[in-house]
Amino acid sequence: MPDSPTAPPRIVVIGGGNAGLSIAGRLHRARLGDITVIEPRETHVYAPLQSHIAGGTARASQASRPQADVIPPGVRWLRDAVFTVDADAHRVHLVSGGHLDYDQLIVAAGLRLAWDAIPGLPEAMAAPEGVSNYDLALAAKASPTLRDLRSGTVVFTQPPEPASCGAAAQKPLYLACDWWRALGVLDDIRVILVLPDPVPFGIPDVDRELRRVLEAYGVEVRYSREVRSVDATTRTLTIGHGDVEETLAYDVLHAVPPQRAPEWIAGSGLADPDDAHGFVDVDPETLRHRRFPDVWSLGDAARVATRPSGGAIRPQAKVLAKNLRAVLRGGTPTARYDGYSVVPFTVSRGTVVFAEFDRWGKPQPTIPFWRSLSRERRSTWVADRRILPWVYWNLILRGRA
Ligand SMILES: Cc1cc2nc3c(=O)[nH]c(=O)nc-3n(C[C@H](O)[C@H](O)[C@H](O)COP(=O)(O)OP(=O)(O)OC[C@H]3O[C@@H](n4cnc5c(N)ncnc54)[C@H](O)[C@@H]3O)c2cc1C
Numbered sequence: 001m002p003d004s005p006t007a008p009p010r011i012v013v014i015g016g017g018n019a020g021l022s023i024a025g026r027l028h029r030a031r032l033g034d035i036t037v038i039e040p041r042e043t044h045v046y047a048p049l050q051s052h053i054a055g056g057t058a059r060a061s062q063a064s065r066p067q068a069d070v071i072p073p074g075v076r077w078l079r080d081a082v083f084t085v086d087a088d089a090h091r092v093h094l095v096s097g098g099h100l101d102y103d104q105l106i107v108a109a110g111l112r113l114a115w116d117a118i119p120g121l122p123e124a125m126a127a128p129e130g131v132s133n134y135d136l137a138l139a140a141k142a143s144p145t146l147r148d149l150r151s152g153t154v155v156f157t158q159p160p161e162p163a164s165c166g167a168a169a170q171k172p173l174y175l176a177c178d179w180w181r182a183l184g185v186l187d188d189i190r191v192i193l194v195l196p197d198p199v200p201f202g203i204p205d206v207d208r209e210l211r212r213v214l215e216a217y218g219v220e221v222r223y224s225r226e227v228r229s230v231d232a233t234t235r236t237l238t239i240g241h242g243d244v245e246e247t248l249a250y251d252v253l254h255a256v257p258p259q260r261a262p263e264w265i266a267g268s269g270l271a272d273p274d275d276a277h278g279f280v281d282v283d284p285e286t287l288r289h290r291r292f293p294d295v296w297s298l299g300d301a302a303r304v305a306t307r308p309s310g311g312a313i314r315p316q317a318k319v320l321a322k323n324l325r326a327v328l329r330g331g332t333p334t335a336r337y338d339g340y341s342v343v344p345f346t347v348s349r350g351t352v353v354f355a356e357f358d359r360w361g362k363p364q365p366t367i368p369f370w371r372s373l374s375r376e377r378r379s380t381w382v383a384d385r386r387i388l389p390w391v392y393w394n395l396i397l398r399g400r401a
Contacts, residue, residue, distance in 0.1 A: 008032075019299025019316070020109075026400075040079060044397075049063040053133070054171075070393070080096050082264065107270065149252060157237075166256070177191060194225050205363065228240050340358055342357075
């Protein structure tokens with residue numbers, strides 16, 4: 001409870017990424033309490049643009065801003081990291097050694113990139129031919145590496161779920177293939193895509209479009225395969241499934257690492273002990289913790305039974321804000337998140353296949369009845385490359401969209 005009956009509730013948000021700032025801005029605008037965001041990073045990155053940077057359709061400088069500039073007005077920023085949460089005591093322990101007490105806690109700590117989960121992958125990424133759109137520096141390195149290639153073998157890999165907008169691993173592949181085709185060198189470049197599932201994505205309309213595009217670019221797809229190890233010295237990687245194993249040689253490796261929930265979430269007792277992935281154990285519809293009613297979660301760190309994405313955070317933030325408001329006024333949470341999520345596939349340097357779906361994988365277009373957004377279109381390119389970055393910096397991070 002607050003220090004005095006009239007004091008505003010102390011709301012602590014762990015993580016100042018997409019989810020943390022969206023909800024903090026929204027709660028402050030609704031005047032729901034005294035809000036503190038705990039975030040160690042000094043630079044905020046708009047991750048979706050990293051795919052465009054790697055694929056040569058955006059500059060690295062366009063993806064990041066100082067964290068201090070994007071904290072919503074009226075919200076306090078504590079530059080620290082959470083070490084553990086004691087939910088019984090309503091207390092957050094900080095890496096710096098201090099602690100912070102809360103009335104309501106929102107966990108928005110995202111996913112952790114587990115580069116070291118694949119033997120040899122960190123070394124391969126440190127070598128000149130290792131690139132990735134899942135890290136800003138590696139995306140910046142990918143841009144000239146893919147742009148200047150004229151022949152050889154390029155392997156792109158996508159990790160299994162859970163992953164932050166996992167299929168975004170494919171975006172730089174399409175952008176690069178379109179570029180090589182325009183230069184007339186695509187036939188001289190062997191492009192291999194390693195996918196974790198037996199289909200490119202998992203929604204029939206989208207899969208049809210992606211298969212058509214992959215075929216048109218002449219991409220060799222290895223379905224239902226995971227990366228097992230990489231050897232930077234021989235420039236080879238081993239992929240497999242069960243007993244089947246294959247070694248691929250590469251000139252360039254565009255890899256996306258496995259992803260995990262931060263370990264301290266499970267260590268604090270906030271995950272379901274039966275959930276091997278260790279996400280925050282919230283009700284996937286109300287976003288309230290199943291065992292600690294004053295704990296909430298959204299974004300990549302929350303177990304919400306859908307594929308995580310930035311687009312999924314918008315409806316989540318609205319639901320969480322409504323439910324928290326109801327609880328602070330003595331009511332019960334009634335707003336429900338339906339599992340909406342999105343992946344925009346940049347299938348060329350001017351078109352996008354827009355996959356929008358609910359938690360059952362059923363198409364759920366933002367514009368009702370416009371199901372054909374899942375066809376290759378120019379309008380969705382404009383949305384992905386031009387409109388959404390503006391909306392992100394100016395509206396989403398302030399809790400206005
Ligand atoms: C390459 C790439 C491309 C993508 N493309 C798309 C796309 O096209 N469309 C789309 O909708 N989505 C896309 N996404 C997904 C989208 O970016 C994420 O879903 C979104 O950023 C998740 O937001 P989040 O706040 O949950 O996590 P993050 O943005 O990762 O933020 C989590 C924050 O928590 C902080 N944190 C972690 N641990 C602690 C701690 N112990 N204490 C305090 N703070 C902590 C971190 O420093 C971080 O700033 C993409 C993601 C990537 C990586």
